[in-house]
Amino acid sequence: MSLRYALLALLNVEPMTGYDLYKQFESSVGYVWHAPDSQIYPELRRMERDGLLEGEEVAWGTKGRKRQYHVTDAGREAFRNWINTQLDYPRERDPMHLKAAYLEWADPESARSQLQAHAEHYGARLLQWQQKIKEIDGGTSDMLNRRLATVPAGDHDRVAAFKRFTYEGLTARAESEIAWAQRGLALLDELYA
Amino acid sequence: MSLRYALLALLNVEPMTGYDLYKQFESSVGYVWHAPDSQIYPELRRMERDGLLEGEEVAWGTKGRKRQYHVTDAGREAFRNWINTQLDYPRERDPMHLKAAYLEWADPESARSQLQAHAEHYGARLLQWQQKIKEIDGGTSDMLNRRLATVPAGDHDRVAAFKRFTYEGLTARAESEIAWAQRGLALLDELYA
DNA sequence: TACAACTAACTATCGGCATAGATAGTTAGT
DNA sequence: ACTAACTATCTATGCCGATAGTTAGTTGTA
Numbered sequence: 001m002s003l004r005y006a007l008l009a010l011l012n013v014e015p016m017t018g019y020d021l022y023k024q025f026e027s028s029v030g031y032v033w034h035a036p037d038s039q040i041y042p043e044l045r046r047m048e049r050d051g052l053l054e055g056e057e058v059a060w061g062t063k064g065r066k067r068q069y070h071v072t073d074a075g076r077e078a079f080r081n082w083i084n085t086q087l088d089y090p091r092e093r094d095p096m097h098l099k100a101a102y103l104e105w106a107d108p109e110s111a112r113s114q115l116q117a118h119a120e121h122y123g124a125r126l127l128q129w130q131q132k133i134k135e136i137d138g139g140t141s142d143m144l145n146r147r148l149a150t151v152p153a154g155d156h157d158r159v160a161a162f163k164r165f166t167y168e169g170l171t172a173r174a175e176s177e178i179a180w181a182q183r184g185l186a187l188l189d190e191l192y193a
Numbered sequence: 194m195s196l197r198y199a200l201l202a203l204l205n206v207e208p209m210t211g212y213d214l215y216k217q218f219e220s221s222v223g224y225v226w227h228a229p230d231s232q233i234y235p236e237l238r239r240m241e242r243d244g245l246l247e248g249e250e251v252a253w254g255t256k257g258r259k260r261q262y263h264v265t266d267a268g269r270e271a272f273r274n275w276i277n278t279q280l281d282y283p284r285e286r287d288p289m290h291l292k293a294a295y296l297e298w299a300d301p302e303s304a305r306s307q308l309q310a311h312a313e314h315y316g317a318r319l320l321q322w323q324q325k326i327k328e329i330d331g332g333t334s335d336m337l338n339r340r341l342a343t344v345p346a347g348d349h350d351r352v353a354a355f356k357r358f359t360y361e362g363l364t365a366r367a368e369s370e371i372a373w374a375q376r377g378l379a380l381l382d383e384l385y386a
Numbered sequence: 387t388a389c390a391a392c393t394a395a396c397t398a399t400c401g402g403c404a405t406a407g408a409t410a411g412t413t414a415g416t
Numbered sequence: 417a418c419t420a421a422c423t424a425t426c427t428a429t430g431c432c433g434a435t436a437g438t439t440a441g442t443t444g445t446a
Contacts, residue, residue: 001401001402002288002402003403018424019423022424023423031285033285033287033291035286035402035403037424038403038404038406041425041426060412060423061411061423062411063410064411064423065411066425079295080299083296083299083303086310087288087289087307087310090434091227092226092227092318093228097359097362098225099276101355102202102276102355103358104344104348104351104355106276110277113279114279114280117280125285159297161384162293162295162380165377165380166290166294168373170285170290173369173370176366176369177362179365180362183358184358187354187358190354195432196432210393211394228433229434230395231398231434234395234396235396253394253441254393254441254442256442257394258441260394283404388445388446389446390444390445392441392442392444393440393442394439394440394441396437396440397437397438397439398435398437399435399437400435401434402431402432402433402434403431403433404429404430405429405430406427406429407427407429408426408427409426411422412421412422413420414419414421415418415420416417416418
């Protein structure tokens with residue numbers, strides 16, 4: 001159900017087509033949330049059906065058409081409602097930690113390369129998220145600047161602060177995963193010396 | 194697809210019924226992996242169909258019957274194969290961080306209580322996982338002791354070390370989430386002073 | 387003995403998400 | 417003029433998992 005609110009969040013900034021939204025999820029916004037186009041288009045139709053969005057056909061070239069959606073009052077209210085509602089947390093289900101618990105079954109080299117890959121995966125994420133923080137601090141974040149243009153100047157600090165806060169959480173998580181993987185690599189050295 | 198391997202991991206220790214496995218996921222093992230019985234029973238049947246398990250009817254009381262499953266050679270091989278295979282990491286999709294990015298839409302009190310709940314959620318997990326580590330260190334972990342009984346004494350350290358390593362990762366993650374939520378609470382105090 | 391709690395297993399439905407592929411129009415470069 | 421890359425949208429299939437409800441037998445206890 002979060003896809004709906006991710007879409008509302010983006011459409012709150014400016015009207016967009018399904019394809020625009022898809023591209024957002026493929027690039028910068030995708031570092032926080034992702035969805036394939038095959039989920040986006042049907043969800044937009046459902047949201048229009050539910051009165052959260054309104055779409056209008058826009059000409060594209062001579063024969064082409066595209067459908068641009070904008071948020072309705074009901075949509076904004078639904079978004080505000082969601083953001084004020086307590087999430088419920090899913091039960092634990094993490095494949096990498098499940099694996100880790102039975103790593104004595106693995107070949108040491110395989111265990112090593114998987115922990116290495118874990119560290120590298122989060123290393124890549126870490127760089128992306130740190131980059132986002134730099135962009136926020138430097139005022140060069142497109143996403144943020146477009147968002148800021150829609151709110152009064154007095155709220156700018158607040159909006160930027162929450163964006164930064166989000167990425168701080170993600171970088172902290174990445175750092176924690178990297179540290180864990182590295183402890184694992186050290187452990188392998190000990191155990192298979 | 195990880196459910197299959199979680200079940201194999203448990204059944205590698207000793208034969209169990211679907212209900213036994215369900216109870217495991219409801220209690221201690223559930224802190225690492227969880228599944229409802231409505232997924233467990235069909236998956237066990239599929240695994241038997243695929244030759245990873247063999248089940249036998251066991252009498253229970255006078256008229257009752259239950260089906261106890263044990264792992265086949267093919268099952269053990271499949272498990273070893275899984276544990277040696279690199280995972281692929283899903284795209285980012287985290288509702289709480291999505292929310293955090295738009296927290297300026299929330300009522301300050303709601304934002305506060307949600308961050309509080311975030312900290313409390315991971316606080317509860319943290320206690321459970323720390324408890325697990327204590328049990329491992331003290332040799333009072335049932336799960337681990339049963340597992341250790343099935344491997345040569347020379348491997349005991351290794352088996353225990355990986356279990357501990359798993360819970361260390363989970364506690365580190367919980368601590369990181371708690372710290373993040375607390376930074377968020379401090380931020381709210383600043384922004385809505 | 388009556389009842390509650392537990393053991394055991396199964397079924398149905400629904401939403402989320404991945405993967406794959408189909409179709410059609412447009413734009414930019416060679 | 418061609419064609420590759422991009423824009424735009426849609427459909428189909430299938431797994432995973434959540435939720436809820438059903439049926440039947442057993443055990444412990446008031």
